[in-house]
Every structure is written in C-alpha cells, then in structure tokens.
C-alpha cells in the first residue's frame with residue numbers, strides 16, 4: 001500500500017499573488033487534472049461563485065448540473081483562463097490560461113464558434129494549423145463526430161446539431177487533455193445525443209478529462225461523477241446512483257430538488273443558530 005506524503009504547492013491565485021499550501025497527497029494517486037480550492041468570482045457587484053472546491057480525476061467525465069444562472073459557465077470560463085477569480089486553481093498542473101496549457105485545454109461554448117462560410121473540413125484544417133504538432137488526423141475527428149458525409153459542404157447549410165458537432169470537432173482536432181463542454185447536448189435529438197456521449201466516453205477512455213455542463217439531470221447517468229450546483233455553490237459531489245440511493249427519489253430531477261431543499265433547511269438552521277442577539281453581522285448572514 002502506498003504511503004501518504006505531504007507535497008508543497010506554490011501557486012498563484014487569480015490576482016497573481018503567491019499562495020503556499022501543504023496538501024496531503026497519496027503518492028500513488030495521479031495529480032488532479034483540475035484542482036481548485038475556495039474559488040470565487042464576482043461580477044457586476046454580485047458574487048457568482050462562492051468558494052468552490054474541485055478535483056477532476058484524469059480520464060474521467062464529470063457532469064456539472066444545476067439550474068440556469070447557477071454559475072456553470074462562469075466556472076468553465078475560470079478553468080479555461082478567460083475569467084478573473086480569487087482562490088486557488090490549477091489546470092493540468094498550471095495556472096488557468098497559462099501558455100503551457102493553452103493548447104492542451106479545449107473549450108466548446110454554448111454558441112458554436114465556427115466559420116460558417118467554410119466547410120467542416122476547412123474549419124478543422126484551420127484549427128489543426130493553430131494546434132501545430134498536436135493536431136490529430138482530420139478524417140479521424142470527422143468520423144468521431146459523425147460528420148464525414150457532410151465534411152465538404154459549407155457549414156452555413158448544416159442543421160443546428162450538425163453545427164454544434166463542427167464546433168466540438170474543432171476542439172477535438174487539437175487533441176485536448178482537458179475538454180470543457182458547455183451544454184453540448186442541448187436541443188439535440190436522442191440519437192445524436194447518444195452518439196455524442198459515445199464520443200465523450202471514448203475520449204475519457206483514451207485519457208482525456210471532460211467537464212460537461214447540462215440542465216438535463218438524466219445525463220448524470222453518463223458521467224463518472226456529478227457536481228450539483230446552485231447559486232454559486234456545490235451542493236453535492238456524487239454519482240447518479242448514489243444520489244438516487246441517498247435521497248430515495250425515483251428520478252434525478254426529484255433527487256436534485258430533495259438536495260436543494262435539504263441545503264436550504266440546513267442554511268436556515270445554521271443562520272437561525274448563528275445570529276447573535278447583539279447582531280454583529282458577518283459571514284453567513286447575507
């Protein structure tokens with residue numbers, strides 16, 4: 001059995017300050033593909049992320065589930081290096097957005113970011129050129145997302161779901177080690193969704209780490225782990241089966257509501273217990 005050991009991380013937080021931290025690590029455990037502690041983001045005067053702790057195991061699929069506006073996209077933007085934050089964050093062992101990881105992290109946004117006046121193959125060729133030596137074989141990628149038959153038609157003639165798959169292919173062509181996908185299956189028919197989840201699983205089996213946001217609770221069954229998010233906080237880090245077993249609910253939607261209600265009750269109890277008669281204010285009273 002491996003002995004636990006202490007390792008010392010020196011890292012920079014979102015404001016560029018050095019943060020020293022002693023972390024208990026298992027010598028045999030691979031380092032997390034994503035590691036975050038106390039992650040906070042404020043925008044427009046309100047706190048959007050309220051202290052998130054996160055570890056993503058390499059080669060796994062993590063679902064990020066929660067209602068609209070809970071902060072899923074904001075968290076993803078932090079991890080890909082386009083959102084300022086406070087707290088600790090490491091992506092593939094580096095600061096998010098650091099030059100050393102830029103090409104190794106793929107991000108597929110909700111709105112497809114592709115050139116519609118080009119064909120799928122031309123789009124891929126362009127992104128492959130940006131990826132340089134890391135670029136994967138274009139035909140392989142087109143095949144993986146089921147676009148081979150359309151590859152030489154302009155993207156402007158594609159259906160919405162097909163455009164989404166071009167966007168995914170453009171991220172895949174760089175062979176990312178971490179793939180961050182913002183609601184990649186929204187509005188897709190069951191058959192296309194099934195096909196995409198197979199692609200995601202194949203990528204994870206090949207060693208990539210995937211973080212996938214969704215509103216569709218049933219997609220939790222496809223993930224190795226799920227993070228339930230609400231109002232900038234994680235309510236649970238669990239699996240779909242564990243969530244059903246723990247709550248006793250019949251569906252994941254019902255289970256999520258149960259977790260939310262429990263969290264609200266706990267917060268109300270804690271607040272009731274924490275308010276001193278003299279009212280000194282402070283944390284937990286907002």
Ligand SMILES: Nc1ncnc2c1ncn2[C@@H]1O[C@H](COP(=O)(O)OP(=O)(O)OP(=O)(O)O)[C@@H](O)[C@H]1O
Nearest residue numbers: 043044045048066067068069070071072073074075
């Ligand atoms: N620039 C901004 N200024 C103020 N508030 C913002 C800004 N950008 C985002 N927000 C707010 O932050 C919250 C989280 O937004 P975010 O896009 O991360 O949510 P989400 O969980 O991805 O939602 P959805 O599932 O609808 O895409 C929302 O309430 C949003 O209105």
